[in-house]
Amino acid sequence: MRADAQRNRDRIVEVARALFRAKGFDAVSMDEVAKGAEVGPGTLYRHFPTKESLYDAVLEAWAEKVNAAVDRALSLDASAREQLLTWLTDYAAMLTEHKGAAARITAALGDPGSPFAAKCTTYVNANQRLIDGLDSALRPGVxxxxxxxxxxxxxxxxxxxELPAESVASMLAIVADGLLAP
Amino acid sequence: MRADAQRNRDRIVEVARALFRAKGFDAVSMDEVAKGAEVGPGTLYRHFPTKESLYDAVLEAWAEKVNAAVDRALSLDASAREQLLTWLTDYAAMLTEHKGAAARITAALGDPGSPFAAKCTTYVNANQRLIDGLDSALRPGVxxxxxxxxxxxxxxxxxxxELPAESVASMLAIVADGLLAP
DNA sequence: TGCCAAACGGAGAGTGTCTCCGTATAGTTC
DNA sequence: GAACTATACGGAGACACTCTCCGTTTGGCA
Incomplete structure (x- = not known):
């Protein structure tokens, strides 16, 4: 890739990340990103053929944090319930780090054609490792x-x-108790 | 309201209901509704100033079924768990009756300014009646x-x-067990 | 320095929501 | 049943957004 192209690409992703985080996916227009990155719409679309593909690039670095979080939860010297809750809380927090990301990624679960398919796989695999780690503490067949x-x-x-953390925590506690073996 | 206006309004809601049910909120354009109802866009917008207000009108009749469903579940001669599961299943089924309705109504929960505020109140009240009915069988403080x-x-x-019913059922079972007293 | 493939960027096509305002008509009044 | 007026109609078009085409510019190499 030519140096100017690389520079533009980096600047586009950087501007898009800030905009998406602040306003959410839907509220950001591609023109807005192009203007912010000081490129024409044509250039933006040369790098990212669709808005989704731009979003995917923005979420790139961020998916790696998921595997770290599941390791952290499993390595805790605590009960299975606490490990599970720690993971669920971290997981939900990561999903809501970018406004609108949770709904978008969750909607793409199980759709191999989605531009977020790679991110989805990361999530599902992390949960699989959790299941393997917690082993018999979980409800059978989950x-x-x-x-x-x-x-x-x-x-x-x-x-x-835009629920406060404690509201999310109480709902996750309900889900966690449902997930634990009866 | 003049007779022709009433006729047009009725036809618009009827056409919109069919379209929304078949294609989901986002995939239906207002022009499409106007053409289907054989009115101009101006007429459509005179009756429904926003797309949301049209959707609200479409969901009108449908909200009443919620209260009936909670009564049905509570009157069942069965365990609290079965009553709860019956309600949750009916509830989820009603939410997904119109494509996109569940996300839209759930997003509006707790937002009094939403055009769906009345529908949200109906849902929350129904769940409150369930809590009162099931009484001590539920986790305290829910x-x-x-x-x-x-x-x-x-x-x-x-x-x-577009999950199959059994996938939804197994997730609702987890939630139900989490909701029941430990 | 000159070349050219690669990249740029803006005009504009296509689609959507929603508005303005001149025209048509329902319903009342005589 | 004719005239009148408030009400409703409907289409042209303003505005916003995603995405494309293509003439112009430029980075990097010989």
Missing amino acids: EAMQISRLVGGMAAVADNS | EAMQISRLVGGMAAVADNS
């Missing part, structure tokens, strides 16, 4: 995709309604 | 708004991903 959807749904609601 | 958000979130996920 699946990684179920946890992904349950927490993704909660995160989306929390994000949309 | 609130109607929490149940509304939990199930609304699940319904939104189910709706978005």
